[in-house]
Amino acid sequence: MNPYEEINISLNEASKYINTKVNDGIFEMLTTPWREIVISCPIKMDNGETKVFSGYRIQHNAVRGPYKGGVRFHPDANQSEVKALSSLMTWKNALVDIPFGGAKGGIQVDPSRLSKNELYNLTKRYTLSIDKFLGPNTDIPAPDLGTNSQTMAWMMDAYGSIHGYTPAIVTGKPVELGGSIGRDSSTGRGAVFVMDEICKKQKIYPKNTNIIIQGFGQVGNWIAQIAFEKGYKITGISNVNGAILSNKGIDIPSLVKYFHANKTFDGYKNVEHVSNDDLLITKCDFLIPAAIERVITKKNADKIKAKIIIEAANHPVTPEADKILESKQIAIYPDTLVNSGGVIVSYFEWIQNLYQHQWEIERVNTELQKIITKAFADVYDNAKNKNISYRLSALALGLDRVIHTADLRGYI
Structure with a gap:
């Protein structure tokens, strides 16, 4: 597959939980x-x-x-x-x-x-x-x-x-060329805003969490830095060449400085060095895949010991793995919600380019938090009301809005 x-x-399953009846023709339009x-x-x-x-x-x-x-x-x-x-x-x-x-x-x-x-x-x-x-x-x-x-x-x-x-032709540009302040950190910051909301719902204090981040690129690096600043305890993190663990928590500013100088975790002290595969199946409160797709599959899903998975990467969990994790009652907050910070701030950049007026960082972060927090509440409430997973809830909300707009425009 x-x-x-x-x-x-996943879309086909989500279509069962929306307000509009989805016939074969509409589904074909949505998936083509x-x-x-x-x-x-x-x-x-x-x-x-x-x-x-x-x-x-x-x-x-x-x-x-x-x-x-x-x-x-x-x-x-x-x-x-x-x-x-x-x-x-x-x-x-x-x-x-x-x-x-x-x-x-x-x-x-x-x-x-x-x-x-x-x-x-x-x-x-x-x-x-x-x-x-x-x-x-x-x-x-x-x-x-x-x-x-x-x-x-x-x-x-x-x-x-x-x-x-034409500065509005792309987003994520250098600030000097019309890029938005805060765009580089936006995907990671959005993921941490989602994590904040999960903690509020679960009545968890950040300092009492054990977080593992799979990936130390643009997204994982920013998640680690911002979460550390907010008091979260990061016990594991990986890059393409290997992973590190520490039950006491990893000093992220120190790690960032070391990684910037050496481009690897090799030789970093006072931590346990493990494989990327072992990191994924280490016990933790929040497991955050923040790198490539399809890292949690039917081959390793049954070994996952995280309480909650927060998908900062695109499509990191396969449908087969999804079912296994659901049977283990491991909650998954989906990529469509978690990593939306990047496109939200891209939207802000597009607006700034059209008006040729740059926002301050405080406005960028405040508006980002407002939008992603509302999306979290929509997904959470819809999932609870319909007794479905957060993934199906997020997809159903998106489907409903696209179908409604298509109807208004006369596409269907």
């Missing part, structure tokens, strides 16, 4: 991307050879507004994976009630193997191959796995070379 089919299984762009990206490498990379931009649904979603550079960013992520963006944007549809882009490449010049040429080639399908009111890309604010600066420049200066 490919990732897109897995998403649609409106446009799938497949491109070839040939570039000249530094050694003089020409290499061709496969690129995609999947525009899933634009009923509620312009397409919105990141662009990832990763070897596994194939058409099926990108299509699944584009679908998730549709429901995520509807859940947090911002005026965007869903899209995703990707190039099948390992960015760590390319020089800066090669990455620039690849980004430019990709952007110029899809520019006619982009626009501030059409489709607005953003960073994702393997891309960053520099990538967005290059995309903005490439688009601008044809269409003129």
Whole structure:
């Protein structure tokens, strides 16, 4: 089963818990991307050879507004994976009630193997191959796995070379080019806001929690820093090469400084060094997958000892694993809610670009907290009222809003 089919299984189940009857035609409309762009990206490498990379931009649904979603550079960013992520963006944007549809882009490449010049040429080639399908009111890309604010600066420049200066064409840009203050930390900060709300509902004090974070990239790193500042105890954390544990809690500022200097956890003292697989099955209160997809599967789900899973990564739990975890009464707060902070602040950046007026960080964080806290309350209350999982609750809310808007616009 490919990732897109897995998403649609969950959508089909969620459609049973919405106010509108979903017939086969409506479901097909909701699960069929409106446009799938497949491109070839040939570039000249530094050694003089020409290499061709496969690129995609999947525009899933634009009923509620312009397409919105990141662009990832990763070897596994194939058409099926990108299509699944584009679908998730549709429901995520509807859940947090911002005026965007869903899209995703990707190039099948390992960015760590390319020089800066090669990455620039690849980004430019990709952007110029899809520019006619982009626009501030059409489709607005953003960073994702393997891309960053520099990538967005290059995309903005490439688009601008044809269409003129257009800062609102991408979000997640450098602040100097119209990016929003607070965008880099927004996904992680949003996840911690969700964690705060869970603690309130469960009557848990942050200092009494044991948190394990799988991943120390852009999202996991910020979750660790912000959670530590708020008094949460982080007992385990991993990066691509390995993981560390400490029952006393990890000193995150010290770890950040060490990792910045060494690019690895190897040699970090006063902790237990374990494998990434072992970290996932270590006992904890909150397990936060914050890296790649499908890390909790039917192969390891039965070994998970966390009380609550908070999905900061996209689609980290497969449908088979979902059922196993549900049978173990492990609550899962879904990616469509937890990692929505990034697209919420991207929305703020888009607004700032349209008005050419920059917000202060206090406003960004306050507005982010307001939107994601409301979305949490909607998901939590809907789940309790209908006796369904938080994942089904979140998807049902998103589905309901998309169907309602489609009906108003005359699509169905």
